[in-house]
Amino acid sequence: MGKMKIVIKILSFVYRKPKETAIIILALLLAVTLLKLKHTQEKSYIMQAKTQELPKDTKQVVTIYKNKVIIKWREGPTKIEYRERYLPPEGKVEIITKENEPNKPPEVKVKDWGFTANLGGGVVYSGKFEPMLDLKWFYWKRYGLTLGVTRQGVGLGVSRHLDDVFLLRNSEICVLYFNKLFIGLRLNF
Helix, strand or coil, rough: CCHHHHHHHHHHHHHHHHHHHHHHHHHHHHHHHHHHHHHHHHHHHHHHHCCCCCCCCCCCCEEEEECHHHHEECCCEEEEEEEECCCCCCCCEEECCCCCCCCCCCCEEECCCCEEEEEEEEECCCCEEEEEEEEEEEECCCCEEEEEECEEEEEEEEECCCCCCCCCCCCCEEEEEEEEEEEEEEEEE
């Protein structure tokens, strides 16, 4: 019964205000198109980093683009290999050159786990929506452990970055447990 009322309200709005409805639909289509264009440009940049050839005198190239670390190295005279690794926002990349071995390529270390102090906030749901503040204190690749606070109390939770499925790089889905289970969306500050 409640769903039918919502459908009737939407249809009556469309009937009474066709210009406003057209503007809303065009704005949504423009937003979706721009997000899709941005996503396609990012994929093409990463693909270019993977497929670009190494100069003959280069042993290794490291490309860092947003949350990806692409490492390409020369294996023999013609074979080029690459590896792609996820770089969480809390992580870092270290490139270690070896002074004693000039013919070997530098070692690339991607730190994708460790302790952090990342404040965040968002909305959780368990029967009703609640605002939440939290502190992410540990991360491992796309996952994290959080300590969250809502009006109902303090609890522990697990979060996961959504940058591989959702276009907002700063967003995470989280599951928290206080006196009951909450699920929600958090954003890093």
